[in-house]
Amino acid sequence: MALIVQKYGGSSVADADSIKRVAKRIVDTRRAGHDVVVAVSAMGDTTDELLDLAHEVAPIPAPRELDMLLSSGERISMALLAMTIHSMGFEARSFTGSQAGMMTDSHHGKARIVDVTPVRVREALDEGAIVIVAGFQGINRDTLDITTLGRGGSDTTAVALAAALNADVCEIYSDVDGIFTADPRVIPQARKLDHVSSEEMLELAANGAKVLYIRAVEYARRHGVLIHARSTFSTAEGTYVLGEGMKNPRESEGAAMEEPIVAGVATDLSQAKITVSGVPDVPGKAAEIFTVVAKSGANVDMIVQNVSAASTGRTDISFTLPKADAASALKALAAERGGIGFDSLQHDDQIGKLSVVGAGMRTHSGVSAILFEALSTAGINIEMISTSEIRISVVLRADELADAARAVHTAYGLDSEIEAVVHAGTGR
Amino acid sequence: MALIVQKYGGSSVADADSIKRVAKRIVDTRRAGHDVVVAVSAMGDTTDELLDLAHEVAPIPAPRELDMLLSSGERISMALLAMTIHSMGFEARSFTGSQAGMMTDSHHGKARIVDVTPVRVREALDEGAIVIVAGFQGINRDTLDITTLGRGGSDTTAVALAAALNADVCEIYSDVDGIFTADPRVIPQARKLDHVSSEEMLELAANGAKVLYIRAVEYARRHGVLIHARSTFSTAEGTYVLGEGMKNPRESEGAAMEEPIVAGVATDLSQAKITVSGVPDVPGKAAEIFTVVAKSGANVDMIVQNVSAASTGRTDISFTLPKADAASALKALAAERGGIGFDSLQHDDQIGKLSVVGAGMRTHSGVSAILFEALSTAGINIEMISTSEIRISVVLRADELADAARAVHTAYGLDSEIEAVVHAGTGR
Known part of the structure; x- marks a missing residue:
């Protein structure tokens, strides 16, 4: 008998029939002899509807009251x-x-969990009950006001409960079968991963993969929670997200597995690029620019600085940021043009980002060469490059992103037919 | 500066515009220098919609979970x-x-308030805030589970808060201007009462008047809370409900007022009549019958027993009860026919009840004679009669109820034109 935490998102409980389907699934888990704790999101579009109502009565809803309002969705x-x-x-x-x-x-709208004391949950479990917990919400420890956890909050609720209850697994249900080597809508040959390391998952999520939220994966990694991402609509196993030292539950004891070098290819069309042209190439200018951008509230992702042209002593600095942040960043920079001393600003919202993620990059050389060669063969131009220890990201034209992803996915041997041969031993 | 508790019902906050109107009203009260605590119901039909949802997923929703569900309406x-x-x-x-x-x-769905400890409300008031409290709901003191107070629960919330906070007045807002001498939809000549005693109000509410809920009036009476029933759509004063020893806030100090004998005429079409025929006229039979009826869950109102026919030694017993309770009461009685020994059951759902209520009945004779004479003149037949210290109720044919009410309203001098002359001194 295990203790299983399950999380069901809004689309899984959108109406009475969906709720009945989820209930059956929970009951089946209980029938199999397990203790079950469920974190659930608000039904379908409830949260958006409540937000609309709030904006009808108040242009800028008071954060405390907005959290009180939104938290009613999960209650229902x-x-x-x-x-x-x-x-x-x-x-x-x-x-x-x-x-x-x-x-x-106390941060309404994006509160962070500081402690989990599931006394009543534990009592209910001890009394043999299935426990259903409202996702996405908490209570400010100091003021006892209701708070909400922000985007992906219900995933975080589930993982935090799993950690506090020392659950055997935290199952995150959604409408997809698990984590794929790429977005199956972009690359039909994408394969479902049997498992992925949490560091890989973090890079994939940060670079466009939408199945799991970064915060929940981080929390799980920090607290040693085993995540199982799977589908509400299927009983097939999904993808396990393994923290450091965790064993894949599907592998037999002591089996030594060859891990693939690359776990997946992520694509992201949500970013824009801003180029600051003619920046005086003197120390401190980059700091000035990014202080202004940060103050505008924008979250900068990639940064590239060209080599300075010796004749002018000036350089160009390009960076990417979420499209929604671009307007305020541009406005803030324009206001400081005199102080910083640049020539002009360019805004480009037709970019796409492609990332290749794999823990094997640490120990294998030549991983990036495959990427560049694949893109070159496909005739696709690279505009920016950035890397982490286990990731290579490139910025391309938005309309070339899908072609680029397919070429790269094939080049790394991730396509399902090929993979079935190469990695047969891993069960992938 | 006073402390004012206000209650707004679901129709007063049915949409964004209504909420803004109510907000303006609350702010106006605050601007006038008063502390304001507001009890609010769920928006419009929210509670019914949530109930429908519950019945879609569960034939008999678990009471604890139903309260959790319904309580989200006021939260919104x-x-x-x-x-x-x-x-x-x-x-x-x-x-x-x-x-x-x-x-x-712990009675989910109809919990009773056992204590009110508005520590946080008081703190918020002390900090200068307007306080908004969810009506209709509470928390089980022992289990800490969410409970709801049942029909009219938000009125009770408001009155209980007013009592606990020692408020100067509890204003109950609805879509009517106050308490009338009769239902204005039945009798256009009905006048708004300036004030009414709480014992009269209890009788009026128990006999068909719908503006205030009995429970809230009872609570107010027991705890000395002054209720002011008034309209959301008008700034005119409504009707004060005065407990024992309370002064009408609109009367000048020491003014001796002539109270009218009759406060109002209430009509009620929600009852049915069951007649048990041929009951053996031996001691204990009535007790047997009403034990069976009570066990069926029915709430009996009026009871009439005919004089026994000497030749048969049998009698008929008639009683009224809510229409919705009739079917189960009939079924329960039919099942006990052998044991009780009656001949047959008759069910009549075409009855109407007319009640005349007035504290002046205690000290004035001849009050009932006016009623009977008015009905006789109008050619209306009386089927049952019951009285309390300050009320006379009669059961009539349903289709004669409106005519009867008009005749009686006129006979007691309650019609607006007449009243304006007779009771000019009282400001009515």
Whole structure:
């Protein structure tokens, strides 16, 4: 008998029929002899509808009240889910974030979990109940005000509960079968990964993969929680996200596995590029620029600085940032043009980012060469490059991103037919 | 500067515009220099919609989870109302029933308030905030589970808060101007009452008047809370409900007022009549019948037993009860026919009840004679009669109820033109 934490997102509980399907799944897990704790999101578009209502009555809703409002969404879904399970003959008890002991700091709308004291959850489990917990929400430890955890908050709720309860696994359910070597909508040959390391998962999530939220993966990694990303619509196993030293639950004891060098290819069309042209090539100018950008609230991703032209003593600095942040960053920079002393600003929102992620890069040479060669053969031009220990990212034209991803996916031997031969031993 | 508790029902906060109107009203009260605590119901039909959802997923929703579900309705309305007020430049803070210290017993769906500890409400008031509290809900003092207070729960929330905070007045807002001498939809000549005693109000509410809920009036009476029933859509004063020894706030000090004998005429079409025919006229039979009826869950109102026919030694017993309870009461009685020994059952759902209520009945004779004479003159037949110290109720044919009410309203001098002359001194 294991303790299993499950998380179901809004699309999995969008209506009465979906809720019944999820309830059956939970009951099946219970019937298999496991203790079950469920973190659930608000039904379908509830959160967006509540946000719309808020903006109808208040241009800038008070953050405390907005959290009070939004937290009602999970209250509805969790109560419905609990009563569905109850009507199937199983004891089920729902708890709000506050009741489940999800203590946070005071940052309304993006609160961070500071402590989890699931006393009532544990009691309910001890009494044989299935426990349903409201995702996405907590309570400010100091003021006892309701808080919400921000985007992907329900994933974080599930992982934090799994950590606090020392659960055997945290199953994150969504409408896809697991983590793929690439977005299957872009690359039909993408394969589902049997497992992925949490550091790889973090890089994939940060660079466009949408199945899991970075915060939840980070939390799981820090607290040693085993994540299993799988589909609400299938009983097939999904993808395990393994922290350091964790064993893949599907591997037999002591089996030595050859890990692939590259875990996956991520694509991202959500970024824009800003180029600051004619920056005086003197120390401190980059710092000035990025201080201004940071103050505008923008989250800079990649940065490239050209070699200075000796004749002018000036250089160009390009950086990428979320498209939504571009306008305020441009405005902030334009206002400081005199102080910084650059010539002009260019804005480009037709870029795409392609990232290749793999822990094997640490120990294998030549990984980047495959990327550059594949893109070159496909006739695709690279505009920016950035790397981490286990990732290579390149910026390309947006309309070439899909072609680039397919070429790279094939070049690394990730396509399903090829892979079935090369990595047969790993069960992939 | 006074402390004013206000209650707004679901129709007063049905959409964004309504919420803004209510917010303006609250802010106006604050601007007038008063401390304001607001109890608010769920928006429009939210509660019914949530109930429908519950019945879609569970035939008989678990009571604990149903309360968790329904309580989210007020959470939405109160947060929206608080952020609306906030955006108007006033500090506003919303609290759930639990946060407001609304402690109840464990009866989910119809919990009773056992204690009110509004520590956080008081703190927020001391800090200058307008306080918005979720109506209709509380927390089980023993298990810390969310409870709801049942029908009219938000009125009770408001009155209980007013009592605990020692408020100067509890204003109950609805879409009517106050308490009338009769239902204005039935009798256009009905006048708004300037004030009514709480015992009269209890009788009126128990016999068909729908503006205030009995429970809230009872609570107010027991705890000495002054209720002011008034309209969301008008700034005109409504009707004060005065407990024992309370002075009408609109009367000048020491003014001796002539109270009218009759406060109002209530009509009720929600009851049915069951007649048990041929009951053996031996001691204990009535007890047997009403034990069976009570066990079926029915709430009996009026009872009439005919004089026994000497020849048969048998009698008929008739009683009224809510229409919705009739089917199960009939079924329960039919099952006990042999044991009780009656001949047959008749069910009549075409009855109407007319009640005349007035504290003056205690000290004035001849009050009932006016009623019977008016009905006789109008050619209306009386089927059942019951009286309390300050009320006379009669059961009539449903289709004669409106005519009967008009005749009686006129006979007691309650019609607006007449009244304006007779009771001019009381300001009515």
